[in-house]
Structures are given as structure tokens and as C-alpha cells.
Amino acid sequence: MPDMSALSSLSSALAAAVAAAAPSLVSVHSHRSRATGFVWKPGLVVTADETLAEEGEIVLAFADGTSRPVTIAGRDHTTDIALLRFQGKDVAAASLAGGVPPLGALAILVAADQGKPAAALAMVSQSAGAWRSLRGGDIDARIELDTRLRHSAEGGLVLDAAGHAIGMAVRGPRRTLVIPAATIERVASKLETHGRIARGYLGAGLQPVRLDDGLGAMIMSLDKSGPAAAAGLRQGDVITALNKEPFRGMRAMMRELGPDSVGAVVEVAALRAGEPVQFALTIGERPA
Structure with missing residues (x-):
């Protein structure tokens, strides 16, 4: 046995x-x-x-x-x-x-x-x-x-x-x-302690759009008291890059807006009426 x-x-x-x-x-x-x-x-x-x-x-x-x-x-x-x-x-x-x-x-x-x-x-x-x-x-x-x-x-x-x-x-x-x-x-x-996890907030409603050389995110709506508006972005602007990293879709952008992003200053590249513009944007905390 x-x-x-x-x-x-x-x-x-x-x-x-x-x-x-x-x-x-x-x-x-x-x-x-x-x-x-x-x-x-x-x-x-x-x-x-x-x-x-x-x-x-x-x-x-x-x-x-x-x-x-x-x-x-x-x-x-x-x-x-x-x-x-x-x-x-x-x-x-x-x-x-x-x-x-x-x-x-x-x-x-x-x-x-x-x-x-x-x-x-x-x-x-x-x-x-x-x-x-x-x-x-x-x-x-x-x-x-x-x-x-x-x-x-x-x-x-x-x-x-x-x-x-x-x-x-x-x-x-x-x-x-x-x-x-x-x-x-x-x-x-x-x-x-806080009841929630802080998440980054741009204060802009975005819509992916296809550009000649890639993708962009058009600002469809704007929180007038939010970070994007404070940085000088306007409705109709098309975001093409954050910190020189090309926009690759909404999911990728949302992954960048984690807890550690709150308070960070990012360089935003965008198109306004087809012309390139740049802004320094301080990421806020998403409202509860």
C-alpha cells in the first residue's frame, strides 16, 4: 500500500x-x-x-x-x-x-x-x-x-x-x-480616511478626432472654473499631446489621471483653428 x-x-x-x-x-x-x-x-x-x-x-x-x-x-x-x-x-x-x-x-x-x-x-x-x-x-x-x-x-x-x-x-x-x-x-x-481616491481632473469634455498625422481630443465642453479653462484652453481646441506624448485615445489619457497626477503641471499641446498652441495646465482633483 x-x-x-x-x-x-x-x-x-x-x-x-x-x-x-x-x-x-x-x-x-x-x-x-x-x-x-x-x-x-x-x-x-x-x-x-x-x-x-x-x-x-x-x-x-x-x-x-x-x-x-x-x-x-x-x-x-x-x-x-x-x-x-x-x-x-x-x-x-x-x-x-x-x-x-x-x-x-x-x-x-x-x-x-x-x-x-x-x-x-x-x-x-x-x-x-x-x-x-x-x-x-x-x-x-x-x-x-x-x-x-x-x-x-x-x-x-x-x-x-x-x-x-x-x-x-x-x-x-x-x-x-x-x-x-x-x-x-x-x-x-x-x-x-477620505471616503474616496483622488483622481486627476482636466475640467474638459473631450471627443476623440482623427487628424492628418494621428489622433486628437477636441474640447466639446469646458468647466469654466476647471483646470483647462484656467490654463487658457477653449472649447473647440484640439489637444494633441501631454508632456510631448502624443494623444493615443481616451483610455490612455484617463490612465494618466491617477491619484499621483493631482497637482502636477503638464505641458498641453493643442491646435486652435489649425494653428499649434501650448499651455501649462495644473491637474486638479475630480469632484466627488
């Missing part, structure tokens, strides 16, 4: 890791939506922003069968992180670790379904450096898992083989993505 001691030890270790993480997990119920969250700090729960309904009550369901209403402390759609506040300090907070697992490492997804813990085993199918989401959020590491994520498990904790909570599971285009612990700590801390 083959020696199964190694497999038995692995099984016991996985079960112990799940049992240790489970008390920090809750089910997040919003309008026609079921997801998972975890207690980040006493009275505060982190979950996946995209799982929350835009309106209606949000309730947390706990393993003991109780439920509690929450308020939204803040949310950031660019990193898919939302912070919820509930009454009570009696639920254990998860301890997040800052490590990034290597390619091929085992990972454990721990979630909550109707308040009850659920788990799945996965492998790290991609492990790479920092990246920027399509919505312009800065993510500290690119971690993918070779498993599909149920809707009710989105927002759950991802553990490494040592049982350390390395991040939050969210749905990616093809596989499960992990929002790493470093990103959660950075964003959730700002949401706790």
Missing part, C-alpha cells in the same frame, strides 16, 4: 489554513447580488467593488446566522476595492501578508456562501510585477489563478501555501485575478 502520509499532511495543512481564515469572512448581500467580504479592521469589511449594487441596502451575513446592515465607507472602481462599515468590533480581522507567490505555487481561495465558509484550491498561473487596470487603477502585482470564480466567492481571501492571506479574489476577463495585500492596504486606508 503506498505511503499517503505526505498527502494526508498536505490535506490537514490546507484544512487548518481554511479554518484559520474562515472567521474573518462574511457574505455581502446587496440588491440581487451575493459576494464575499472579509473583515479588514474591526467594524470594517473589504469586498470587491464591482459586486455592489448601485442602490439599495447592503447587508452582511455571518456564519452564526446573524446579519447586520452596513454603510459604504468608500469605494474605488479602478482597483475594484470597496470598504464597508458595520456596527460591532466582535469579528476577527484578517491578517494580510505582503508577499507575492511564485508562478506554479498553490493558492487557497476562501469565501463565504450565505455566511458559511467555502473553499477551493488553485494554482498561480501568472505572477508578475505592478500593472495598471483598464480603469486606471495601480495594482502592485499581477497575480492570476487557474480557476473560475463563482459570483458568491468574489471578494474572498486568497491564501498562499503557508496560510498567509495575500489578497482578494476578483473576476478577470478569463481567469481569477488577485488584488494583492499591498494594494488593499494602500487603497482601503485612503477610503477609511
Whole structure:
């Protein structure tokens, strides 16, 4: 009979890791939506922003069968992180670790379904450096898992083989993505303090237009008290470059207007009635 001691030890270790993480997990119920969250700090729960309904009550369901209403402390759609506040300090907070697992490492997804813990085993199918989401959020590491994520498990904790909570599971285009612990700590801390993440603001409504030598962004509307107007730009001007980087589309421009852009002075190249003009524009903070 083959020696199964190694497999038995692995099984016991996985079960112990799940049992240790489970008390920090809750089910997040919003309008026609079921997801998972975890207690980040006493009275505060982190979950996946995209799982929350835009309106209606949000309730947390706990393993003991109780439920509690929450308020939204803040949310950031660019990193898919939302912070919820509930009454009570009696639920254990998860301890997040800052490590990034290597390619091929085992990972454990721990979630909550109707308040009850659920788990799945996965492998790290991609492990790479920092990246920027399509919505312009800065993510500290690119971690993918070779498993599909149920809707009710989105927002759950991802553990490494040592049982350390390395991040939050969210749905990616093809596989499960992990929002790493470093990103959660950075964003959730700002949401706790400010309720939002600052984003850059030009104060102009733009429309991409095709030019003879590339693309431009025509100013269709202007906030008269916004940064673009203060810099001297006018409705009808066509922006062709920022800091000598040619305009490459609205998505690329929005990615440049992240939290670190607020207060920065950029050189704007534009066309006015076909003639080149330049402006120094101080990026503002997007209104709430």
C-alpha cells in the first residue's frame, strides 16, 4: 500500500489554513447580488467593488446566522476595492501578508456562501510585477489563478501555501485575478480616511478626432472654473499631446489621471483653428 502520509499532511495543512481564515469572512448581500467580504479592521469589511449594487441596502451575513446592515465607507472602481462599515468590533480581522507567490505555487481561495465558509484550491498561473487596470487603477502585482470564480466567492481571501492571506479574489476577463495585500492596504486606508481616491481632473469634455498625422481630443465642453479653462484652453481646441506624448485615445489619457497626477503641471499641446498652441495646465482633483 503506498505511503499517503505526505498527502494526508498536505490535506490537514490546507484544512487548518481554511479554518484559520474562515472567521474573518462574511457574505455581502446587496440588491440581487451575493459576494464575499472579509473583515479588514474591526467594524470594517473589504469586498470587491464591482459586486455592489448601485442602490439599495447592503447587508452582511455571518456564519452564526446573524446579519447586520452596513454603510459604504468608500469605494474605488479602478482597483475594484470597496470598504464597508458595520456596527460591532466582535469579528476577527484578517491578517494580510505582503508577499507575492511564485508562478506554479498553490493558492487557497476562501469565501463565504450565505455566511458559511467555502473553499477551493488553485494554482498561480501568472505572477508578475505592478500593472495598471483598464480603469486606471495601480495594482502592485499581477497575480492570476487557474480557476473560475463563482459570483458568491468574489471578494474572498486568497491564501498562499503557508496560510498567509495575500489578497482578494476578483473576476478577470478569463481567469481569477488577485488584488494583492499591498494594494488593499494602500487603497482601503485612503477610503477609511477620505471616503474616496483622488483622481486627476482636466475640467474638459473631450471627443476623440482623427487628424492628418494621428489622433486628437477636441474640447466639446469646458468647466469654466476647471483646470483647462484656467490654463487658457477653449472649447473647440484640439489637444494633441501631454508632456510631448502624443494623444493615443481616451483610455490612455484617463490612465494618466491617477491619484499621483493631482497637482502636477503638464505641458498641453493643442491646435486652435489649425494653428499649434501650448499651455501649462495644473491637474486638479475630480469632484466627488
